[in-house]
Structures are given as C-alpha cells and as structure tokens.
Amino acid sequence: MADLTVFLRKGREASLLRRHPWVFTGAIDRVTGEPASGETVEVRAADGRWLARGAWSPASQIRVRIWTFDEDEAVDRDFLLRRVQFAAGHRQADPWLADTDSWRVVNSESDGLPGLIVDRYVDTVVFQLLSAGAEHWRDAIIEVLEGVLRPVTLHERSDTDVRRKEGLKPRRGHVSGTPLDGPVLMREGPVRYAVDCIAGHKTGFYLDQRANRALMDRLASGGRVLNAFSYTGGFGVRALAAGAAGVTHIDSSADALERARGNSQLNGHDPARIELLCGNAFEQLRALSRVERRFDVVILDPPRFVSSAAQLRRGARGYKDINLQALSLLPRGGWLATFSCSGLVEPRLFQKIVADAALDAGRTLDIVHWLHADGDHPVRASFPEGQYLKGLLCRVG
Numbered sequence: 001m002a003d004l005t006v007f008l009r010k011g012r013e014a015s016l017l018r019r020h021p022w023v024f025t026g027a028i029d030r031v032t033g034e035p036a037s038g039e040t041v042e043v044r045a046a047d048g049r050w051l052a053r054g055a056w057s058p059a060s061q062i063r064v065r066i067w068t069f070d071e072d073e074a075v076d077r078d079f080l081l082r083r084v085q086f087a088a089g090h091r092q093a094d095p096w097l098a099d100t101d102s103w104r105v106v107n108s109e110s111d112g113l114p115g116l117i118v119d120r121y122v123d124t125v126v127f128q129l130l131s132a133g134a135e136h137w138r139d140a141i142i143e144v145l146e147g148v149l150r151p152v153t154l155h156e157r158s159d160t161d162v163r164r165k166e167g168l169k170p171r172r173g174h175v176s177g178t179p180l181d182g183p184v185l186m187r188e189g190p191v192r193y194a195v196d197c198i199a200g201h202k203t204g205f206y207l208d209q210r211a212n213r214a215l216m217d218r219l220a221s222g223g224r225v226l227n228a229f230s231y232t233g234g235f236g237v238r239a240l241a242a243g244a245a246g247v248t249h250i251d252s253s254a255d256a257l258e259r260a261r262g263n264s265q266l267n268g269h270d271p272a273r274i275e276l277l278c279g280n281a282f283e284q285l286r287a288l289s290r291v292e293r294r295f296d297v298v299i300l301d302p303p304r305f306v307s308s309a310a311q312l313r314r315g316a317r318g319y320k321d322i323n324l325q326a327l328s329l330l331p332r333g334g335w336l337a338t339f340s341c342s343g344l345v346e347p348r349l350f351q352k353i354v355a356d357a358a359l360d361a362g363r364t365l366d367i368v369h370w371l372h373a374d375g376d377h378p379v380r381a382s383f384p385e386g387q388y389l390k391g392l393l394c395r396v397g
C-alpha cells in the first residue's frame, strides 16, 4: 500500500496528544503520497513520531478526522463493526432510554466515528454520512449497520449542508429492507410522535431534546404553554399529555404545524387545546405581547442562529430578542425553557445573553436547571465541540 502520511508543523501535535480528533489545514506541513478523498492517512509529528490515523478530506478546513489514536488498530470493516457495536451496546444498556423506542445510536466524533450519525426510530434506522471519511466507507458502514442493528428499514439522509464543506453532494433515499411509505410512529415516555424520516429535519426528529421535553411532565399541568419554534410539536404534545390547559405552537413552517396537530390527534388530545400560529416567531412573539397574552411556560427552541464566528454578534442579538419577547409573556412565577443549538455560542455566553434580556425586561430570572442534549448524544470529553445544544430552565421573578 502506498505510504500516505501527513506530517504536522513543529509544535502542532498538542491537540492530537490530547486526543482531539481534528487536524486543520494550518497545522499541516507536508503530505507524502496522494491520498484520495476519504482515504486513510497516518498522521505524524514534525519529528516523525506517530500520532494518529484518520480520514483525508481534501476540500475541508478540517483536513483530517481521526479514526484511531492506537497505532496497532487498522481502519477497516472490523474497526467500524467494533465501534458501532460499542456505541449500540451503550444505548441498549442506558437506563434513561428505557421509556423510548427511538434514539441516536452513533453520535459522530463522540462515538469515535467522525461524520457518522445513526438514529433508530423503532425498527427504522436512518444514517447520515457527513465527512469524506464516512462517505469513503459507505458500503462497509451499511453492511455493519445491517448486521448490528438488524433494521426493518435502512434509510439514508446524507442531505445536510455540512456535506458541501467536505466536497460531497447531498444524497438521500432508501437503502435496504422495506421502503418507508409514511411516517414512523415512535414512543417517547407517555406520548407518541409520527416521524417523517423521508423529508423531516435531520433524520426526522429532534431526539436530542428528549430529556428536556420530559420536563413538561412537571411544569405543564394545568398551565398555558407557548411552544415557540415548535417543529412537529415535540414539547407541546408532551405538555398536553401532562395536562396543560392549552398549547400555542409557533413555527414558520405550515407543514410542521400540521404535523404538530397530527401528533396531538395521535395522542387523543382535544383539538380545542391547541392553537397554531404560522409565521416568523420574532413577529409572532411581539404580536402576542401586544395583545397582552400570558403563558405559564414558554419554550424557545430556535434553529441554529450562529454557524460561523462572523454571525456571532447578529445571532446573539437574535437570541436576546426572542428571550426579551418571551419574558413579556410570562407572569411572576412563570417558567422559561430557553435553548441554543449554536455550538459557537458557549454556555457562559448564552447565560449572559439571557441575563441581558432579563435586565432589559426589568425582570429577575433564576436558573433552576442547566439543560443539554440527552445521553444518547454524548460529548466525548476530549471533543468539546460535541456540545452544541444548551438550555436554561428559568423561573421568572
């Protein structure tokens, strides 16, 4: 086999020695051989010391994503099998997943498989290949997923923007087993959701918010709930199941709101208890404030406002604005569950943004719980970038 080796610049091995799995272009001194996209390369320090083995990604700023830090470990089908088996075994034994039939099986870097996302919805398995390395191993990955997870349906949703950064075209569709002909009906605690794995967001559902949706069991009983950025109703449907008096969903997608309605129906909730507001949440929140509506619980779960450092300032303003609006809808003693899934907005910064909103609103806000993605979305300790979702559950004073 040709020698494909990436030599780092002097002193640039520090992050790899701490087992961080990315090599940026700026850290690379030279490459021997001509690795193809996704091919496995050895990574060595300037002095020749072996550091790691990873996937070459010629189009990306993240030029190598590390598969293994063990020199004796080959990257092959067996390697993928071991990693997927290990990740799947963790979920199987996870006591927090006992009351659901759907979870993330493989969480990319945090499961030692950069660029591979695998979600299970009952018997349907949906995967995303988001890096040149994952794409290179596509056939082997499919074989491994079929063997380990034994899905009735295997479906691909490699159709996210991040593929472009890796020089890859989007791909989605049926892979094996029984083709999907409608939504998958999943269970999460006391409720059921219909999940559209074919055209829904990500692989179909925001599995990462599972534990936070469960907060509704304690907060929503008898109350009026505002579910802003509702998507297919996740938080609100859970709130209705917990006995909320009413739920108002806001989303800019009419289709998502129809699905929220469908999910309420699926759970036998009285349609009179839901209100659907289609439009830009920034405006809808203002409109509710103008007519002096009040809610006992407000959930803000917006899409990612910040995708690059250049968007930080604008994104921060966006987060502050919706939190300010939400506060105007909450009486003393009300609850605000506010989230950011922008990785670049770190927890401390997010707290500051929310604190600034409270200051402008002239309200006291007490953080009762720090929130994050559920345990099937682990964050590998050596990979802080894995922590993208953060939230605050606040009591309003």
Ligand code: SAH
Pocket (backbone or CB within 6 Å): 205, 206, 209, 229, 230, 231, 232, 233, 234, 235, 250, 251, 252, 253, 256, 279, 280, 281, 282, 301, 302, 303
């Ligand atoms: N809380 C949901 C996930 C929310 S995803 C759950 O638990 O399943 C974010 C949602 O915000 C998407 O449905 C998207 O359609 C919606 N959205 C994006 N920008 C918006 C805007 N400006 N106003 C209202 N909704 C918006």
